[in-house]
Amino acid sequence: MDDFKVNLQLEKSVARLSMSGDLTHLAEERMATIFEKIQSSGARFLVLDFRRVEYINSAGMSVLITLLTRSQKAGLELRAFGLSPHYQKIFDMVGLLKYIPHFDSEESAFKGLPS
Amino acid sequence: MDDFKVNLQLEKSVARLSMSGDLTHLAEERMATIFEKIQSSGARFLVLDFRRVEYINSAGMSVLITLLTRSQKAGLELRAFGLSPHYQKIFDMVGLLKYIPHFDSEESAFKGLPS
Amino acid sequence: MKPMATEKQKTPDNLTTMTIELSIPSAYGCEKIAMDTARAVARWIGLSEERTEDLRTAVSEACLNAIQHGNRLNADRPVRLVFALSQKKLSVDVIDSGMGIRRRPKTPDLEAILAKNVPSRGWGLYLIEHLVDAVEYHRSKKHGHVTRLIVNLA
Amino acid sequence: MKPMATEKQKTPDNLTTMTIELSIPSAYGCEKIAMDTARAVARWIGLSEERTEDLRTAVSEACLNAIQHGNRLNADRPVRLVFALSQKKLSVDVIDSGMGIRRRPKTPDLEAILAKNVPSRGWGLYLIEHLVDAVEYHRSKKHGHVTRLIVNLA
Numbered sequence: 001m002d003d004f005k006v007n008l009q010l011e012k013s014v015a016r017l018s019m020s021g022d023l024t025h026l027a028e029e030r031m032a033t034i035f036e037k038i039q040s041s042g043a044r045f046l047v048l049d050f051r052r053v054e055y056i057n058s059a060g061m062s063v064l065i066t067l068l069t070r071s072q073k074a075g076l077e078l079r080a081f082g083l084s085p086h087y088q089k090i091f092d093m094v095g096l097l098k099y100i101p102h103f104d105s106e107e108s109a110f111k112g113l114p115s
Numbered sequence: 116m117d118d119f120k121v122n123l124q125l126e127k128s129v130a131r132l133s134m135s136g137d138l139t140h141l142a143e144e145r146m147a148t149i150f151e152k153i154q155s156s157g158a159r160f161l162v163l164d165f166r167r168v169e170y171i172n173s174a175g176m177s178v179l180i181t182l183l184t185r186s187q188k189a190g191l192e193l194r195a196f197g198l199s200p201h202y203q204k205i206f207d208m209v210g211l212l213k214y215i216p217h218f219d220s221e222e223s224a225f226k227g228l229p230s
Numbered sequence: 231m232k233p234m235a236t237e238k239q240k241t242p243d244n245l246t247t248m249t250i251e252l253s254i255p256s257a258y259g260c261e262k263i264a265m266d267t268a269r270a271v272a273r274w275i276g277l278s279e280e281r282t283e284d285l286r287t288a289v290s291e292a293c294l295n296a297i298q299h300g301n302r303l304n305a306d307r308p309v310r311l312v313f314a315l316s317q318k319k320l321s322v323d324v325i326d327s328g329m330g331i332r333r334r335p336k337t338p339d340l341e342a343i344l345a346k347n348v349p350s351r352g353w354g355l356y357l358i359e360h361l362v363d364a365v366e367y368h369r370s371k372k373h374g375h376v377t378r379l380i381v382n383l384a
Numbered sequence: 385m386k387p388m389a390t391e392k393q394k395t396p397d398n399l400t401t402m403t404i405e406l407s408i409p410s411a412y413g414c415e416k417i418a419m420d421t422a423r424a425v426a427r428w429i430g431l432s433e434e435r436t437e438d439l440r441t442a443v444s445e446a447c448l449n450a451i452q453h454g455n456r457l458n459a460d461r462p463v464r465l466v467f468a469l470s471q472k473k474l475s476v477d478v479i480d481s482g483m484g485i486r487r488r489p490k491t492p493d494l495e496a497i498l499a500k501n502v503p504s505r506g507w508g509l510y511l512i513e514h515l516v517d518a519v520e521y522h523r524s525k526k527h528g529h530v531t532r533l534i535v536n537l538a
C-alpha cells in the first residue's frame with residue numbers, strides 16, 4: 001500500500017495541494033482536514049497536483065467529489081494537473097473534468113492565477 | 116511477451132549492439148547470427164546497449180556467456196551500459212562484470228574507442 | 231510466443247483456452263495485487279496500453295466490490311479471479327462467496343450529487359461497465375457470485 | 385494498512401498468516417505473470433525495491449524450472465504459487481507436478497565455462513539460492529514438487 005499523503009502550500013489566494021500515494025477511502029479524513037485549512041486561509045483557487053498519485057479508485061473519486069462539492073460552496077475554483085491519460089479519461093467519463101479542468105503542465109495550471 | 120530485437124551499428128572497429136525486449140532462450144539464434152556479422156566485419160570492440168532490455172533470465176545469461184566465449188576467441192573486447200542496478204548486481208554475482216565491464220552512461224562506454 | 235500453443239482445454243465452441251487463476255484475501259489493498267496480475271496477463275497477450283489500463287481499473291473495482299459487498303471483509307473468504315483466454319476474448323471472473331447484487335442502484339449522476347449535496351458513491355459498477363466490452367453477473371451455489379469482465383480480442 | 389489484520393489462519397507457531405495463490409500455465413513467458421504478482425505482493429508488504437527485484441528474479445527462475453523440468457511444458461499441468469505471509473517471513477511455494485530435482489548439478493563456474501568452452505547453463509538454482517534468504521525443496525505425493533523461497537522480514 002502506498003500511503004496517501006498531502007502537502008499544502010498557500011500563497012496569496014492560491015492553494016496548491018500536492019498529493020501522493022493511493023487515493024482511496026483512506027484519504028477521506030485527511031482531505032476533510034486539509035479542506036478546512038484551505039477554506040480558513042481564504043484561498044480562492046485550489047490547484048491539485050496529481051503527479052505522484054498512481055492509483056485512484058471509485059472511493060477515491062468520491063473523496064474528490066466531496067472536495068468539489070465543498071469547494072463550490074466555498075466559491076473556490078479548482079484546477080488540476082499531472083493525471084495520467086487513463087485517469088483523465090475516467091474523470092472525463094464521470095463528468096469531473098467540467099468542474100476540475102485538467103492542464104497539461106504545472107506551468108499552464110497556474111497561468112493567470114495571482115502570484 | 117516482449118519480443119527480443121537487436122540493432123547493429125558498425126563504425127570503424129567498433130560494433131554497437133542495441134538490444135530490446137526480453138533476453139531469454141528465444142534470443143539465442145538471433146544472437147548467433149548477429150555475432151557472425153560482427154566477426155566478419157572485423158570489429159575489435161563490441162559495446163552492448165541494455166537500456167531497452169527489461170528482463171533477462173538464466174537462459175538469457177547463457178546466451179550472453181556464449182557471446183562472451185565467442186568474443187574472447189575472436190579477440191573482441193566487450194563493454195556494456197544501460198543495465199538496471201538489479202541486473203548489474205546479478206552480472207557481478209555471476210562474474211560477468213569482470214569480462215563485460217559496465218559503464219554508467221553511453222558516453223563513458225564509448226570513451227577511448229576509435230571513433 | 232503465441233499463448234495459444236499451450237494449456238489446451240476444449241471449450242463449447244471448440245476454441246483453445248488457457249487460464250490463469252489468482253486468489254487474494256478479502257482485505258482493502260489486495261485489489262492492487264489483482265490489478266498487477268491483470269496487467270501482466272494483458273501485456274502477455276499484447277493488449278494495448280490503453281485497454282490494459284481500462285482492464286486494470288475494472289478488475290480493481292470488481293475486486294473491491296467482492297471484498298466489501300461480497301465477502302464483507304471476512305478474512306476467511308478469499309476473492310478468486312480466473313483469467314480465461316481464448317482466441318476471441320479474454321474473460322476475467324471475479325468470484326466472491328456472497329449473495330450477489332440484490333438491488334441494482336441507479337447510475338450515479340455527478341450533476342445531481344453536486345446540486346443536492348447527496349453523498350457520492352456507486353461509481354464502481356459504472357466504471358466496470360464502461361471500461362470493458364461486456365460485464366455479466368452470475369450466481370451459483372457452488373461458486374458464489376461471479377462478476378465476469380469480458381474484453382474482445384481482434 | 386497492516387496486512388496482518390486480515391486473512392487469519394492459525395499456523396503451528398501461532399502466528400497469523402495470509403495467503404495469495406496464483407496458478408499459471410506451463411508455458412514459457414507465463415513466469416512473467418508470476419513475477420508481476422510477486423512484485424505486487426512484495427510492494428504491498430513494504431519490501432524494499434532491491435529485495436523486491438531479487439524476489440522477482442528468484443520467482444521467475446523457480447517458475448521456469450517448474451515449467452520446463454517439473455511439468456515439461458505440459459499444457460494440462462499448471463504451475464501453482466502460494467505466497468504465505470506471516471509476521472516473520474514471506475514464503476513463496478512454487479509447485480509443479482514433477483519428480484523434483486534428482487541429481488543436484490554442480491554450481492556453475494564462469495571461468496571454467498570460458499576456459500573449456502562447455503555450454504553455459506545451470507544458473508537458475510544458483511540465482512534462486514543467492515537472491516532469497518532460504519530455499520527449501522519438498523516433495524509430496526499430493527502436491528508434487530515444491531520449491532519454497534523464503535524472505536525474512538524485519
Ligand SMILES: Nc1ncnc2c1ncn2[C@@H]1O[C@H](COP(=O)(O)OP(=O)(O)O)[C@@H](O)[C@H]1O
Nearest residue numbers: 295296299300328330331351352353354355356
Ligand atoms: N460483488 C458484489 N456482491 C454484492 N453486492 C454487490 C457486489 N458488487 C456490487 N454490489 C452492490 O451494488 C452496489 C453498487 O456498487 P458500486 O457501483 O461498486 O458502488 P459502491 O460500492 O460505492 O456502493 C453496492 O453498493 C452493492 O450493494
Ligand SMILES: Nc1ncnc2c1ncn2[C@@H]1O[C@H](COP(=O)(O)OP(=O)(O)O)[C@@H](O)[C@H]1O
Nearest residue numbers: 449450453454482484485505506507508509510
Ligand atoms: N522443478 C524442478 N523439477 C525437476 N528438476 C529440476 C527442477 N528445478 C531444477 N531441476 C533440475 O536442476 C537442474 C539445474 O537447474 P537450473 O540451475 O535452473 O539450470 P538449468 O535449468 O539451466 O538446467 C535442472 O537441469 C534440472 O535437472
